[in-house]
Amino acid sequence: MGLFGSSSFVVFLLGLVLLLNIAVFCNGGKTSTFVRKVEKTNDMPLDSDVFQVPHGYNAPQQVHITQGDQVGKAVIVSWVTVEEPGSSKVLYWSEWHRKQKKVAEGKFTTYKFYNYTSGYIHHCTIRNLEFNTKYYYVVGVGHTERKFWFTTPPEVGPDVPYTFGLIGDLGQSFDSNRTLTHYESNLQKGQTVLFVGDLSYADTYPNHDNARWDAWGRFVERSTAYQPWIWTAGNHEIDFAPEIGETKPFKPYTKRYHMPYKASGSTAPFWYSIKRASAHIIVLASYSAYGKYTPQYRWLKDELPKVNRSETPWLIVLMHSPWYNSYNYHYMEGETMRVMYEEWFVIYKVDVVFAGHVHAYERSERVSNIAYNVVNGICSPVKDQSAPVYITIGDGGNLEGLATNMTEPQPAYSAYREASFGHAIFDIKNRTHAYYGWHRNQDGNAVEADSMWFSNRHWHQVDDSTTSSQ
Numbered sequence: 409m410g411l412f413g414s415s416s417f418v419v420f421l422l423g424l425v426l427l428l429n430i431a432v433f434c435n436g437g438k439t440s441t442f443v444r445k446v447e448k449t450n451d452m453p454l455d456s457d458v459f460q461v462p463h464g465y466n467a468p469q470q471v472h473i474t475q476g477d478q479v480g481k482a483v484i485v486s487w488v489t490v491e492e493p494g495s496s497k498v499l500y501w502s503e504w505h506r507k508q509k510k511v512a513e514g515k516f517t518t519y520k521f522y523n524y525t526s527g528y529i530h531h532c533t534i535r536n537l538e539f540n541t542k543y544y545y546v547v548g549v550g551h552t553e554r555k556f557w558f559t560t561p562p563e564v565g566p567d568v569p570y571t572f573g574l575i576g577d578l579g580q581s582f583d584s585n586r587t588l589t590h591y592e593s594n595l596q597k598g599q600t601v602l603f604v605g606d607l608s609y610a611d612t613y614p615n616h617d618n619a620r621w622d623a624w625g626r627f628v629e630r631s632t633a634y635q636p637w638i639w640t641a642g643n644h645e646i647d648f649a650p651e652i653g654e655t656k657p658f659k660p661y662t663k664r665y666h667m668p669y670k671a672s673g674s675t676a677p678f679w680y681s682i683k684r685a686s687a688h689i690i691v692l693a694s695y696s697a698y699g700k701y702t703p704q705y706r707w708l709k710d711e712l713p714k715v716n717r718s719e720t721p722w723l724i725v726l727m728h729s730p731w732y733n734s735y736n737y738h739y740m741e742g743e744t745m746r747v748m749y750e751e752w753f754v755i756y757k758v759d760v761v762f763a764g765h766v767h768a769y770e771r772s773e774r775v776s777n778i779a780y781n782v783v784n785g786i787c788s789p790v791k792d793q794s795a796p797v798y799i800t801i802g803d804g805g806n807l808e809g810l811a812t813n814m815t816e817p818q819p820a821y822s823a824y825r826e827a828s829f830g831h832a833i834f835d836i837k838n839r840t841h842a843y844y845g846w847h848r849n850q851d852g853n854a855v856e857a858d859s860m861w862f863s864n865r866h867w868h869q870v871d872d873s874t875t876s877s878q
């Protein structure tokens with residue numbers, strides 16, 4: 409035993425146990441010990457089943473829909489034709505009036521990117537839809553017609569249940585396909601996807617091979633044609649490539665994906681808001697100017713006081729680059745935006761912030777870090793029941809692989825973190841309660857690797873922390 413007599417060794421051991429205990433309590437929440445099977449994270453080859461071009465002359469492909477106004481009575485339908493422009497019309501009818509077929513007229517556009525020329529990209533907004541109604545729609549009128557359907561949301565109101573899916577940083581790898589499949593087979597059916605940015609990862613290919621933008625559009629069509637995906641711009645949407653003469657940021661993204669940004673008074677498609685059922689959703693742009701006096705700053709400053717929690721109790725913010733992130737990736741990238749806007753999130757009691765960018769999963773406690781004034785030294789996150797929960801869900805499964813390297817020890821603000829691919833469901837029950845669950849790809853449909861009952865910050869501001877009982 410050398411230095412220690414046997415009794416003093418026991419005391420030493422006890423002390424060690426105590427110390428370890430203290431260390432455990434000082435640290436944050438849980439770092440999952442889940443061990444992943446190491447699998448390749450390669451993009452699916454272009455001849456994969458998911459990328460198949462639909463049959464027929466000038467058949468519409470890459471069909472996707474998103475909300476088309478502020479309240480959910482309009483839908484933007486988008487698709488691409490390749491051989492010739494063809495018709496930009498959408499035929500549509502509700503399941504209650506099958507004989508009353510209506511027509512909306514859209515427009516098409518094209519673009520070039522280095523030596524790539526796009527197909528004919530059609531966008532058509534259909535308006536004045538009934539709430540809570542299933543609609544069928546047809547695109548490709550005059551050539552090869554393809555039929556899809558969607559269901560409009562219920563009218564905006566405080567106790568309307570609604571289920572959002574959450575996916576980020578999806579890409580087009582074999583893991584991306586697993587994530588999408590797992591989302592589709594989830595028993596709690598997501599009705600709309602809140603997508604937190606980084607869609608196709610086409611920019612990882614030589615010359616940002618935009619054929620991978622097309623491939624991605626075909627891959628996700630099996631979901632995006634049937635339910636709206638609410639888009640957030642990520643860094644892989646920038647496509648800024650001065651070395652090949654491409655100096656207009658976001659060109660492919662803005663040509664291919666339209667948002668109803670004007671409906672919320674925004675002046676650019678990168679930041680905007682929608683109301684859907686009982687939620688007010690604010691989409692922010694990590695890669696557009698957000699400093700004081702910028703268009704995004706002015707818009708958000710005007711937007712937050714407009715949120716009416718009697719109408720939409722749930723205030724959800726989407727952005728790409730997370731503000732709270734305890735992985736050793738993208739360190740501090742969200743920090744400047746946090747400094748600009750975090751105080752507003754606390755004042756207006758945002759319920760939850762979803763971000764992507766870091767290719768892993770993490771959920772924070774309700775914390776804020778807004779007391780610092782450069783000289784007072786008060787610069788650590790503190791528990792704050794008016795603050796949102798920050799969730800990083802950049803774990804869609806793109807080709808860049810998992811972010812596995814975490815800061816140690818786990819910071820106190822971090823409630824749960826795990827380097828696995830997956831998706832989440834935010835299931836609003838009524839104005840006070842929402843059930844949130846994160847699903848890792850390796851598990852069965854019913855398994856939630858992390859979950860939390862959210863208490864609404866406006867209507868039911870109780871401590872809803874999953875660790876508060878400890």
Ligand SMILES: *[C@@H]1O[C@H](CO)[C@@H](O)[C@H](O)[C@H]1NC(C)=O
Nearest residue numbers: 522523524525614615617619
């Ligand atoms: C674009 O240029 C690259 C090389 O610079 C070449 O490999 C590729 O085939 C070209 N693509 C088209 C559509 O011309």
Ligand SMILES: *[C@@H]1O[C@H](CO)[C@@H](O)[C@H](O)[C@H]1NC(C)=O
Nearest residue numbers: 452456457458582585586589
């Ligand atoms: C993608 O997932 C779907 C649904 O599970 C499956 O049918 C398809 O074969 C998968 N494709 C690839 C390339 O993994």
Ligand SMILES: *[C@@H]1O[C@H](CO)[C@@H](O)[C@H](O)[C@H]1NC(C)=O
Nearest residue numbers: 565566715716717718719720
């Ligand atoms: C907020 O919404 C409620 C319920 O729809 C409505 O009665 C009220 O007038 C709204 N308040 C404002 C300031 O618009």
Ligand SMILES: *[C@@H]1O[C@H](CO)[C@@H](O)[C@H](O)[C@H]1NC(C)=O
Nearest residue numbers: 735736737739812813814815
């Ligand atoms: C994890 O990140 C830290 C900080 O950036 C770095 O020092 C360390 O080498 C990384 N570890 C591994 C295994 O990559």
Ligand SMILES: *[C@@H]1O[C@H](CO)[C@@H](O)[C@H](O)[C@H]1NC(C)=O
Nearest residue numbers: 836837838839840841842843
């Ligand atoms: C809201 O939903 C929660 C969870 O389902 C439930 O416990 C609660 O009773 C509901 N509140 C009202 C007013 O119905």
Ligand SMILES: [Fe+2]
Nearest residue numbers: 606642643765
């Ligand atoms: Fe990213």
